[in-house]
Amino acid sequence: MTATNQYIKDWAERYRKDLIEDIMPFWLTNGLDKVNGGVYTCLNRDGSLIDTTKSVWFQGRFAFVCAFAYNTIEKNPEWLKASKLTIDFIEKHCFDTDGRMYFEVTNTGQPIRKRRYIFSETFAAIAMSEYAIASGDTGYAKKALALFKNMLRLINTPGLLTPKYEKTVDMQGHSLVMILINTASRIREAIKDPSLDSQINESIDSICRNFIHPQFKALLETVGPNGEFIDSALGRTINPGHCIETAWFILEEAKFRNWDAEMVKTATTILDWSWEWGWDKEKGGISNFKDCKNLPPQDYSHDMKFWWPQTETIIATLYAYQATKNPKYLEMHKQISDYTYSHFPDKEYGEWFGYLHYDGTVSQSAKGNLFKGPFHIPRMMIKSYQICHEIITSNITSPQLY
Template sequence: MKQYAEQYKQELLNNVIPFWLKHSKDQNHGGFFTCLDRFGNVFDTDKFIWLQGREVWMFSMLYNEVEKRPEWLDMALHGARFLEKYGHDENGNFYFSLNQQGEPLVQPYNIFSDCFAAMAFGALYKAMPDMRYHDLAKYTFENIVARRNNPKGKYSKAYPGTRNLKNFALPMILCNLSLELEHILGSEVVNKFIPEVIEEVMDVFYHKEEGLILENVELNGSFSDTFEGRLLNPGHAIEAMWFIMDLSVRLNDPKLAERAVEIALRTLEYGWDQQYGGIFYFMDIKGQPVQQLEWDQKLWWVHMETLVCLAKGYQLTGSEACKTWFDKVHEYTWKHFRDPEYMEWFGYLNRQGEVLLPLKGGKWKGCFHVPRALFQVWKTLEKPVAVPEALPAL
């Protein structure tokens, strides 16, 4: 597996990051363009706050973890200035989107804007220890926690009381966010917070009969036999499992890592398209038709996060199944998503693995999943691999 580390490193530093450095910076109004075509041309100037935050985080993280390159810090500060000035309302809730000049387009209904803003300012504070960034990250995290039981608030379309469901995405991201902000929140806060999010992810949303993670459950954690309740998002579940693996390292709990590997492998086996290869976007736990018409598309982030999960699973447990699956997912991902002619990677394939949209960035795809996964796989596979415990003799 170590042979992959250099490949992922070179792809990150020589192909993907240079694309965003070259094409995404808005020199006139601040912040980043993310709607970029195959060649890096801007095809729309709207700015989506969660992608602004993700790009600030990415360049801050690279500056902190790889090399203190001035151009990386400059990119992070450039995005942070725009995010700080225009990104939130008077209550500190971050909007979903702005126009190029920074005027709000979509109200702060989406709490993931806040999550990635907190991540961004937290990472930037490590790179540039200005207390403004510290305080922004801390306040935003506290605001997320205060809103987490009703994240959309007045912007929710759901009628109250009839079918009250809670969604997996927020507990999942809080696993990662709490570790990202430990240098700001302090270990005591994180130590209290971790058991809550682990219990949510590994027990409340876990469907014992199928061994899979659900996207939505009733408020009391029970199964809802509805479109929403039967919904599986294999990419979400697998990404969450590498967040849990990171928490297992933080807690020195190898059993937790083993359980995360087990769930990830079960999800991958369930979600893999046996006919054409790749991982389905959405599925139904009972095999019923799903609402999402894009259910059989193959998305970049699903496959990139799976590679991270398998690399970490192998490194932490020595699982041969993780190694075998990594080889298989690596081959599919690099063959179908990587653009062989121009920089960066495609995001959207049809079921057969053909490119659906030749864009390199848009409303949902930005400078995040591809470079983060390349970084994570590179760094993970440089570490020594755990030796699995020998089975007792019969």
């Protein structure tokens, strides 16, 4: 076995071991609500409960992760049961009478807050589609598709979703465009429908046409209605982690299309640019925000190191190596992995810290809140294990690096 394949094999084993022995047990023991259903995510460092408020985002995210782990890592009945328990909670408590989903509910499912975003819907949909694959119950795939089509109706019908800004402000954001790529591709694994492929094509076209700005070598978070550059703090914002996540979403689609060359080029360009913007050459890690004109970013957390940009970068660099066989992406994977695994895992209580200062010291030690929970870390481990396994089994080799 070459040194490169040994490197990939070692990481594959690490991802699987950490998922099975650390991440999943932490959340199944401390987060899963076996009384009311669903999952708690507001957990202290030791797993104790800080707040019983339930993030609806994370009901779908956790249900998805449990089913995805079941489908990819091992047929653990505890994971399948947890996925179903959480989906049952979603269906019983997380939808309003208008078909929209809440953003927060109480431990028993009473509504607390509803937001204009449809991200709760996207994660519920991928949970249902992944559970359909795991359980063999095609009814959940049909529910996922129906939810997806309702999302498109909400997005494309003026007046149904509350705008973020006043009517005089005309612009579009990267978040919704990119999440629909992954949502559609995950649902497509369980059920086929023309609307899924159509949305993937539309989203990737929009990213290329509107959000990629070569003059800055950047993918911007906010642009005008036709992709115009907006010279404001908001319009100049680069979110490297988000861009890198988009890169691997596009690489995944390229792979689905037998490694479509143009998509691979688009994705690796986004990855290369975003790495250059995000990688902290002094302290390591991917930073939160940059200004495309190198002006001071407006967000106060701009130089912090959050958990999720690191995990997305681990996936993206492995995917880029699989797609191109270019050893530079394994070197990038080594850099991000060395930083991430030396700073984020909590060796005393398990799981990972989520928020680091720019210098890599822990900002706060809670394991979860309404935005951090069992999603980015376990998804990274599952997806990265899958990619590593594919690389090894396809006998890809490259010059010896280590």
